[in-house]
Amino acid sequence: MTIDLKTVKHISKLARISLEEKKAEKLATDMNSIFEFIEKLNELNTDNVEPLTSIAETTLRFRDDKITSENIREKILKNSPEKNDDFFVVPKVVE
């Protein structure tokens, strides 16, 4: 199977990464060589194998729904690329 340029562009849309034409071509080449290597898995019959979803056989723990951190609003907002009072600012999404 080969991954064509159209697929690469579609995937880059899904991944929210803009790609220049030249970069997309290079990426298609790289992805094809990586998938060629991955295709090896098809040699194996895994019809009756249970997928391994977690290596640690643990059940999820519950905790009380309580606030544990102190008020760090200022510090958190400081990391934001753009803010306005107590809010994160994003480009306009509603017309």
Place this chain on the structure above:
Amino acid sequence: MTEITSLTLYELIKNIKEKKISSNEAAKSFVDRAEKSKKINAYVTENFENCLKLSKEFDDKPNFDLKLPGIPIAVKDLFCTNEVRTTAGSNILNNFIPTYESTVTQNIWNEGGILLGKLNCDEFAMGSSNETSFFGNVQNPIAEDLVPGGSSGGSSAALAANLTPVTIGTDTGGSIRQPASFTGTVGLKPTYGSCSRYGIVAFASSLDQAGPMSKDVKDSSILLEVISSFDKKDSTSIDFKRNNYSSELNRNIKGLKIGIPKEYRVDGMPDEIEKLWKKGIEYAKDCGAEIIDISLPHTSYALPTYYIVAPAEASSNLARYDGVKYGLRSSGKNLIDMYEKTRSEGFGEEVKRRVMIGTYVLSSGYYDAYYLKAQKVRQLIKQDFDQAYNKVDAILTPSTPSSAFKIGEKSNDPVSMYLNDIFTVPVNLAGLPGISIPAGVDKNNYPLGLQIIGKPFDEQTVLNIAYSMEEKINYKNNITDWWMK
């Protein structure tokens, strides 16, 4: 006496407890040496002034009951450190100041450790040579223009160059053990669930583990004892009885059964690796271990499995970098355009490649063919180890299929770079503990490592075997400080 910076952690602790060296003297020595070692490019962020200040405070009010009394320690820049910049080697986190501390680093500070600074690494820990870092290549102290391995390349280089007495790395597919092997140092990846992942910048959550990197095995046992803990903040942290790894460390491995997996004899493996492995088998026998041939039949499927599972989890984990709440933001015509430009400018080539692979294998119509298939093969790989451990206590393999390579040598061919992790990746897929110890050199005098893989939660046996073999191997790094000339 020997220079402070070349002491092992154990020796440094001893000297500090005996008041022969103060914490501040130690801190000064490491800072001075770092100032003369900029060429290594080990540090992304220095915390020198603060370290000197805190070491003085320790000396004014010392507590020698702590396990790391006033010990300066540099850590991989993948661990979030409260109010100290944490970049994960990425442009997208170039200005990120965490508001919290990772559990593993907190454990170190609780025992008296003091942060020296944050060490370079491959971007989001994706790489085997430290060449994907936004902050530039790291020099291997062994020789100029040689990669230090990756992704914990800044950590392995800082350790080998005597810029820190010990350090911590993270290991998703070999990122502690391979750089340890490339720099003639010791690196241990604990069992999945031993060390908390809380506050570690996530790469592939079902594989990531933090672990100690050190000059010798004893030091790794001391540091593991500090960092391994059950943590409610990590839902995959496991509550098991942890050993006192350093006080229980011993060389009594007589009668232990060590397995030699025939599938690790891969095509094109250099002669010197084969020889090193044979030598390792002899050392293990000399220590009284019994050698048993075993089979791990699905070994050759581990890398292809890894290159589905890891990118899939990465693409999901890295979805959070959207330029809104923290990190880099590029301007765009609208929200989506802003996301796309931010991620395009913020991520480097390797990270983009892996996010793309991950997005593809998880995309509609391909999930069963790739991700589900990989999870099934992962089960088979784990079963291989389960069966082997019915017969043996541990497994001995080479750490890497080659010694360190030149900067630039493999950076244009992702698959050849990935092949570096052929012996380490299966251990992550099965969630097992594994250690790399220096065991010899190749024709260029570059270090080569051997890997000991243990049963889940049996770090003590892994450490004891490594400790026994280390004594027989008696490896010494020959580092000339060439970067200072």
